[in-house]
Amino acid sequence: MPPTPASSTPSASDPDSVFRDPGFRMFWCARLCTTIGYQILTVAVGWQMYDLTGDPLMLGLVGLVQFLPSVVLLLMSGHVADRFDRRQIVRICQLTEAAIALGMAAASLAGWVRHEHIFVFVALLGATRAFETPTLQALLPSVVTPRQLPRAVALSSSATQTAIIVGPALGGFAYVAGPGVVYGIGALLFLAAATLITLLKLRQRPQRLTAPVSISTLFAGFAYIRSRPVLLGAISLDLFAVLLGGATALLPIYARDILHTGPWGLGLLRSSPAIGALATAIWLARHPLERKVGRVMFGAVALFGLATICFGLSTLLPLSMLALVVLGASDMISVVVRSTLVQLDTPDDMRGRVGAVNSVFIGASNQLGEFESGVTAAWLGPVGAVLLGGIGTLVVVAVWMRLFPALANRNRLHDSPGAT
Template identity: 45%
Template structure:
């Protein structure tokens, strides 16, 4: 593929269009389902538990989704580099569709329970462990390198729009008819599956011969360790979001602090996605090109400040607390999107295709650690010190981590553009063989 500046727009490529539709529908269904799992688990728990005990159940939901990803990451990255990435996404979407259908039926029949919710959360974690690296590694195969940053921005728009609408649809649909919300997720996973089946043949990275699969899995860790710039962006996002897990405690804020119910929960839940989608849309027209490292550091500090602001809404009069909370969450989402854009661009542009699945799986592990494990941390911390202190303290922690990371990784402060070094497959193979 040509990498010239005159390369066409990513939407010119039919495979990328199908990918975009598939990712949007899958994300829409996934975030709808995830918000439903948290909301339903919290409400089922509150029937017999206190607020603190029910908050701990939110932590367990996050842990149930994270642990499969943690243990499977070395395998899933290797699978994405050695098997057809289209088939991997299709199989995982089929599994997610089945999981959503089971919850729809259980909710309709009235025998949904915490063990069932936790079991489905584990299945969701397993499916995401495999489809994340496959999705991430597939996108660069669909467009020329010259337009990849624009393609990443468009993919982020689809992802964040799915995030927004998924949480809104999930919250509102559950308020009307709980079982139908899960049924809608199942249908959307089905549309995503059909879209991914429309993607034609794409280039596959050459398989390494004469190297044990375990050694190849370790290569992903070795490469990430050697690329300090990529390592800095991935780990900064990990620790910042891990600490500042305000969104994990939205069910607690919606029900027991702001008292806005499932509809208000939907409003709060979509707010970060609105800020993120607007930022991603901006990048799709005006991709970030200069001072990428400093902009990421500033964005993560803003993320921490917005988290603190949201936590403090508990002290505001009720008539303005919800509006202030939504505004803080919109800023939080926009700041997070800057971090996401920088991280994804660096991972995709600085990693050779033969290792992209393994590096993408490690990136996904840190994302899931910051999200699902962050949910666990926030839920357990809220049970110990209260949800308000957990949110505010997390925001402070994110700011302190950013300052420390700026000193620990000067490569991040000095990163001016996304331009990668000259990565040749032969050189990478030689380095990893040593």
């Protein structure tokens, strides 16, 4: 596909140029809709599961059941994203998610939902997102120019964080009308996202994988990341830090038993990290990190651990929300650095497979982190689980700075000789 004429191409040095691009705006809105849909389903599933069981371990199992399909489908999802039309893959996934949400709505409205049914719905959703997430990430570099990519990553992350603010609050308040209503709203949002992806125009033609399927091509994502210490360090840092420090699965317990609030309070707690993350993403879109990006990333993850400890000790809703705001802001710095490194240091025909590995690492840190939090809370109580996770995050930062000096000493996002 020929490049856009210079007269109509926004300047990459203009902070607002990326968002003025019609193709990127459509991509941004599609990501916003699909993430809001997922977030409101997360609120409904968490509250409904805790209503049905009253067991923190069940909340942890929800994360595990959602994560396992991404592991099973890892090699297939990345390979599919690199070989076939990425827009078509994302569209099919979003339509499937709409159908899953409608099934959850019908089951809830009919009144026959038990915790076993929720596990089935969550497993199906996890399998679908195993394909959607890496494909959507790999699609972004085809929507903007290479020079615009760092800002586009930050702005794309702002769509996610906007959705995480709006979604949980919307889900929490809508839950007053019942979980079936929440699931129905989610289905409409997935349909809207699929429509936007259908209309999306690409600026650059993706480079598709043409080599025949083999063990080498299937495992190429793992091999590539392993051969790049900066990528391996950045991805694994997020894995272990959030795996230990994440307290998302315990928010229903904190809302009800420690902060003594209801579904609306749970929605505010879930939205709080995204408030800090959104503000940080917007700032980074206008003021990209220029120097010492490795040190900045490690500092941000350490702040994430400290904010986790503060949240664990808090018994006041405003203080808990403030701690989560700081937690979200620090996590966004890490997310933008890691995501930009993955995109810039990876050839286009490998972005699906590398993105699939990255998505599993992210899923492990989030879904497995929820499982770890649920299990630890069952042993130590919710406060003990969160405090242990925050301290563990600080230990990970110290260890990783010694294990991955190339990441700690990375100066600029574009410094890698292998960047494309």
